[in-house]
Amino acid sequence: xxxxxxxxxxxxxxxxxxxxxxxxxxxxxxxxxxxxxxxxxxxxxxxxxxxxxxxxxxxxxxxxxxxxxxxxxxxxxxxxxxxxxxxxxxxxxxxxxxxxxxxxxxxxxxxxxxxxxxx
Amino acid sequence: xxxxxxxxxxxxxxxxxxxxxxxxxxxxxxxxxxxxxxxxxxxxxxxxxxxxxxxxxxxxxxxxxxxxxxxxxxxxxxxxxxxxxxxxxxxxxxxxxxxxxxxxxxxxxxx
Numbered sequence: 001x002x003x004x005x006x007x008x009x010x011x012x013x014x015x016x017x018x019x020x021x022x023x024x025x026x027x028x029x030x031x032x033x034x035x036x037x038x039x040x041x042x043x044x045x046x047x048x049x050x051x052x053x054x055x056x057x058x059x060x061x062x063x064x065x066x067x068x069x070x071x072x073x074x075x076x077x078x079x080x081x082x083x084x085x086x087x088x089x090x091x092x093x094x095x096x097x098x099x100x101x102x103x104x105x106x107x108x109x110x111x112x113x114x115x116x117x118x119x
Numbered sequence: 120x121x122x123x124x125x126x127x128x129x130x131x132x133x134x135x136x137x138x139x140x141x142x143x144x145x146x147x148x149x150x151x152x153x154x155x156x157x158x159x160x161x162x163x164x165x166x167x168x169x170x171x172x173x174x175x176x177x178x179x180x181x182x183x184x185x186x187x188x189x190x191x192x193x194x195x196x197x198x199x200x201x202x203x204x205x206x207x208x209x210x211x212x213x214x215x216x217x218x219x220x221x222x223x224x225x226x227x228x229x230x
Contacts, residue, residue, distance in 0.1 A: 044121050045157075045165065045208055045221040061216050094164055100171070104212035104219035105155035107176060109164040 002027040004095050004110035012089075012117050018082040022095030022110060029053055029076045033098035035106060036069070036080045038091040046091075050098060051078055085117045122220035123148065123209055130228040136197040139225045141209030142190055147220055149190035153212035156185060156194045159224075160205045168207075169194060196227075204229040 008020035022034065036048040049059035051069040059067045063082070071078040082089060092112040099107035124142040131137040141148065141156075148154055154172045157165035167176050169185035172192065182203075184195045192211070196203055209222040 044223045045210070047217070047219045047221070050218070058216075058218055060218070099167070100153075102212070103153045103155075103171065104210065105153070105167060105170040106157075106165075107167050107170070109166070112164050 002097060002108045004097065004108055006093060006095050006110045006113040008113060008115070010114055010116060012085055012115060013119050014086055014117055015084055018080070018085050018089065018115055018117075020080045020093055020095075020113065020115070022078050022080075024076045024078075024097075029071070029073055029078065033102075034071070034078045035096050035098055037094045037096055037106070038089075039094070039112075040088075040091040048080065048082075048093075087117050089115070090117045091115065121223035122213070122217070123211060123222035125207075125209060125222035125225045127223070128226045128228065130230055131196075131199045132230045133199050133201065135199050136195060137199060137227065138196075139194045139207055139209075139227070141192040141194070141211075141222050143192075143211055143213075143220070144190055146215060147211040147213040148187065148192050150214060151212050152187070154185065154187055154192040155210050156183075157208045157210070158203075158205045159208065165208060199229055201229050203227060 003025045030053045033050045035050040066083045068081040094112045095110045096106035097108040156169040159165045172187045173185040
């Protein structure tokens, strides 16, 4: 059974960079797209972007200028960096595996990690 | 404002059936058979319930079904049970550079 686990600081200061890592266990990270999705408290889901195991990326245009994703296949991990954060970036951040091929659905999710942007 | 439009809330009694709608455009819901539905209980991660409009992942009860007509997709839950009370989100592949869009979510209350 594939499992995903997010890790990283729960508190980030405004204007700094949010950094999260997702560790995949129970299966290989290879040959899949891996996404980051966030959810502000009481609100809906927002797709941030995705990375393939080759390192190819696609980002949500609304966040593209601030997002960088990377993958480390040797550690079965992928990561998210979001720069110049503001309070609007406060949310639960999920990592997820994409099912199918370019179909936009997510079959495995991490439990989520709350990141608060505050000084 | 979410790209896909869902009702904010629906309700039903145990044993009844409910349907949640999800309206998009020809660039997403109407243009591709790549609509998916997620169930989210409070404090938990979303769980995939339907993909490719009407396919159920292994382990999802057949009480859950999906369909699509034009630019509107629907999730139907029959034989409502107390544990079905949750938030439900639709999503769709989109031909725009956004790649995938979500609905704003629907809160299902089992009376």
